[in-house]
Amino acid sequence: MSSRRPDLVVIGAGVVGLAVARAWVIRHPGHRVVVLEKEPAPGRHASGRNSGVLHAGFYYEPGSMKARFTREGNRQWQEFCSERGVRIRKTGKLLLATRPRNLEAFPLLLLRAHENGVPLREVSREEAREIQPRVQGQERALYSPETATLDPAEAVAGLVRDAKDRGVVIETGIGVTGVQKRRIRLSDGRRIEPGFIVNAAGLQADRVARWFGFSPDHRILPFRGNYLLSSNDQNPVRTCVYPVPDLARPFLGVHLTAGVDGREKIGPSARPALWREQYGGLRGFRPRETAEIGWRQLRLLVRNDFGFRSLARAALREGRHRMMVDRAADLISGVSPAHYTQWGRPGIRAQLVDIRKSRLETDFRIEGDEHSLHILNAVSPGFTCAFPFADYLVRRMESGTAGADGSRP
Numbered sequence: 001m002s003s004r005r006p007d008l009v010v011i012g013a014g015v016v017g018l019a020v021a022r023a024w025v026i027r028h029p030g031h032r033v034v035v036l037e038k039e040p041a042p043g044r045h046a047s048g049r050n051s052g053v054l055h056a057g058f059y060y061e062p063g064s065m066k067a068r069f070t071r072e073g074n075r076q077w078q079e080f081c082s083e084r085g086v087r088i089r090k091t092g093k094l095l096l097a098t099r100p101r102n103l104e105a106f107p108l109l110l111l112r113a114h115e116n117g118v119p120l121r122e123v124s125r126e127e128a129r130e131i132q133p134r135v136q137g138q139e140r141a142l143y144s145p146e147t148a149t150l151d152p153a154e155a156v157a158g159l160v161r162d163a164k165d166r167g168v169v170i171e172t173g174i175g176v177t178g179v180q181k182r183r184i185r186l187s188d189g190r191r192i193e194p195g196f197i198v199n200a201a202g203l204q205a206d207r208v209a210r211w212f213g214f215s216p217d218h219r220i221l222p223f224r225g226n227y228l229l230s231s232n233d234q235n236p237v238r239t240c241v242y243p244v245p246d247l248a249r250p251f252l253g254v255h256l257t258a259g260v261d262g263r264e265k266i267g268p269s270a271r272p273a274l275w276r277e278q279y280g281g282l283r284g285f286r287p288r289e290t291a292e293i294g295w296r297q298l299r300l301l302v303r304n305d306f307g308f309r310s311l312a313r314a315a316l317r318e319g320r321h322r323m324m325v326d327r328a329a330d331l332i333s334g335v336s337p338a339h340y341t342q343w344g345r346p347g348i349r350a351q352l353v354d355i356r357k358s359r360l361e362t363d364f365r366i367e368g369d370e371h372s373l374h375i376l377n378a379v380s381p382g383f384t385c386a387f388p389f390a391d392y393l394v395r396r397m398e399s400g401t402a403g404a405d406g407s408r409p
Contacts, residue, residue: 007031009184009194011176011208013042015156016378017200018170019390022163027394033168034194038175038187043156045202045277047383049347051227051257051268052155053240054078055381056093056146058113058120059247065364067116069385069392074146076387081150086158091258093147093240094123094132097140098330102244109142109244120144132239134332147240149260152383176201179211182371196397197372203276203350209374214367217356218376221296222276223251223315225268227344228324232336236264241331249311250351250360250379254318254327266328266340268347269319272297272312279346296355305358352377364389370400 008024010017013035021033039045054077057070081088097103106122113120121143123131128141135141160170175187183193199208203222209215230236242255251270258264275293277284300308317323322337329335352361364385365377373393382389 004032006034006192006194008033008196008198009192010035010198010200011184012200012202012205013037013039013160013170013172014045014047014200014202015043015152015159015383015386016047016375016389017198018042018156018159018163018168019386020198020200020393021168022159022166023387023390023394024397025163025166025168027398029167035163035168035170036174036176036186037170037172040173042160042170042172043153046347046350046379047156047202048153049345050152050380050383051265052149052152052260053093053257053384054088054148054150055384056113056120056144057116057118057381057384058109058144059245059252060112060116060381061363062112062115064362065389065392066381066385067112069388070381071116071118071146072388073381073385074148077150077155077384078148080158080162080387081155084158084162086150086155087260088148088150089258089260090146090148091239092131093144093242094128094135095142095144095242095244096128096135096331097244103140105244105247106140106142108247113144118144119146132237132241132332134235134237134334135241136329136331136333142244149240149258151260176208198393198397199372199374200378202378203348205350205374205376206352209367209376212372212374214372214374215376217354218352218361218365219296219355220276221351221353221360222273222278222293223270223349223351224273224278225270225347225349226319226324227265227267227346228321228340229342229344230264230266230339231342232334232339233263235334236262237332243327243331248307250362251315252380254324256328256331265344266324266335267344269324270315270349271319272315273348276350277348279348296353300358303358306360349379350377351379366393366396373397 060066123143178185201208206215243253245252275290361377
């Protein structure tokens with residue numbers, strides 16, 4: 001790192017952190033912007049391990065930040081991929097009512113789509129089969145033409161190249177170990193005092209925020225998602241196929257994704273994780289962290305806050321290989337367990353929980369002051385929203401109102 005004092009330091013080289021750094025240098029050419037990443041390369045967590053779906057924006061409550069940024073984020077990603085040579089596939093998405101009670105969500109989804117300015121229409125069984133011939137015998141379905149897919153790791157690599165071309169410095173293998181006043185301590189022993197700090201640390205964001213005096217009432221509750229990859233390249237799905245979701249829950253259910261490479265995959269599951277970076281084996285295991293998360297999950301189970309008991313039960317059941325395949329077989333024909341024997345790389349959702357009110361945070365959440373900004377909750381569709389969300393955050397930073405009241409902006 002240059003001896004020159006950075007104008008901006010971003011902690012975390014996930015997609016949102018990179019997008020914020022990029023947005024800042026676009027608006028402030030010549031500023032020194034540094035992104036710090038504790039992993040050997042950017043995008044090693046949720047940003048490089050998600051489904052790769054660019055959402056259209058019809059799920060989200062009108063007026064929420066998710067609703068405000070998803071449609072524009074989808075458009076900006078398509079533009080970015082075209083400019084940067086990143087593969088993208090405009091697949092569209094079918095939502096199928098696999099059970100009679102799913103039909104109850106149709107009017108609300110259509111209303112949200114209308115209010116959010118997102119194309120979404122109801123289609124007949126015949127129309128659904130024209131879009132995707134393997135669709136099972138559904139009476140009614142919804143179709144989103146704007147949904148697209150990309151390779152998330154490839155997209156992050158393109159964003160890294162773009163940010164570096166604009167002058168952003170990305171330092172990998174460098175973690176932040178603490179803060180004293182406004183001076184950041186780094187894992188290599190250095191101490192720096194940037195003009196402004198953005199905490200985009202994902203799974204560790206609440207922990208970093210508390211070093212600055214923020215996030216007293218919030219904690220990350222990790223959920224581990226697994227994918228099954230198809231080994232059958234005959235007649236793969238050509239559109240993403242989802243069940244109509246239960247909008248009271250934070251997850252969209254097991255679904256089929258039409259990958260940018262033509263390969264289909266099933267998932268993700270959403271099982272409560274025992275520690276924040278539980279990708280496999282004992283990587284990232286911390287006894288105190290596991291004890292804290294385990295205690296918090298047990299408390300949620302006993303109290304059944306926000307329906308956690310049924311949420312956890314369904315997640316554990318649907319995370320099994322056979323159950324995931326069966327859920328996919330409810331949506332389309334030709335799904336065989338023999339075709340789905342390979343697991344993809346698991347991802348972990350950094351879900352924020354308000355521990356004082358015992359509720360999930362369903363929208364993006366930031367806290368901060370005139371010196372720092374902390375992105376505490378940027379779960380799905382955070383990847384899709386990255387560009388307009390970053391522009392919004394930069395404007396708040398410039399105005400000196402980066403969550404200064406400690407609440408959702």
